Amino acid sequence: MKLLNKLPQSNPNLHVELIDNGWIPMKEPKNLRSAILLSIPLMMIASMISIGVINIFSSISLNDFGFSEGAIIITINFSIILWLVLLMIIHELLHLMFIPNFMKSKKTFVGLTLFGAFVITEEEILKSRYIFITVAPFIILSIILPLILSVVGLLTTTLKFLVILNAMGSSVDLLNLLLIMKQVPNNATLTCNGPNTYWKKDQTEQIG
Template sequence: MKLVNKLPKSDPHLHLDLINSDWVPMKEPKNLISAILLSIPLMIVAAMISIGMITIFSPLSLSDFGMTSGTISISINVGIIFWLVLFVILHELLHLIFVPHFIQSKKTYVGLTLFGGFVVTEEEISKSRYLFITIAPFMIISIILPLLLGIFGLLTPTLKFLIILNAMASSVDLLNLILIMKQVPQHAILKNNGANTYWKRG
């Protein structure tokens, strides 16, 4: 595992080697901005799912987010910034820990940027494992966590906000999930070259 401060770039020589070895490049957004724009509908869906999980146990009102009687009150404190950073780190850790042998891997990269965190691995991974790695933060933080917190009555307004924010931030993950499910056959393996994804029949 390597800590880096920017996304690893695609290696054109590795690209040719992969193509010559029958790896198929996936059709996916060319950059992060395109991916975010394409995932906006999924952002809305993910937020609604997470809100649904929360409201099973705890009502959700505009006052939870500082909106009352037609006014909006925004207060930013050190505590919420700490929780926000913690949730970003937790989100990326939930991608990372399911990467096979991530600690020993020399092809797995972890980093934090102004736009959030990222985990990229160039290890060969089965389709089912890759899908699980992709969806894990959304499932654990925005679906399972609110259910567990709700059972014990621990859903505070701050946690509700962070859980919904994580769901929205998972929209690009959900887009990747859909692209993989549509393009990659069962029992295939996947591999990254920088941010570019390839698949090959297992």
């Protein structure tokens, strides 16, 4: 695992090597801005799913977040900023911890930029495992966690806000999930070259 202070770039030589070895580039948004724009509908869907989960055992309303008739009251304090930073770190750690042998990997990169934290791995990972890595933060933080906290009575307004925010922030992950499900066949393997993703079908399946 390597620590970086900026997103790794695509390596043209590695791209040629991957193509020569039968890897197929996925059709993906060209940059993060495009990915965010395309994921806006998923942002809304993910937040609604999270709100629905919260409503199973708890309650949630716009008044909880400073919205009332004829007025919007927004209070930002230092503790909220700390919570947001912690949420971002935990979100990325959940991606990281499910990457096989991430501690020993020389092809896994983590970092923190002005635009947020990131985790990228160039390890070869089976599609099923890759999908789990992609959606783990959304499933754990925005579905499982609020259920547990609601049952034990610890789901505060601040935590509800963070749970929903994580769901919204998972929209790009969910976009990646849809792209993988649509383009990559079952039993395939995925890898990355910087921000670009490639896949290759299982060789034994091709021979058969």
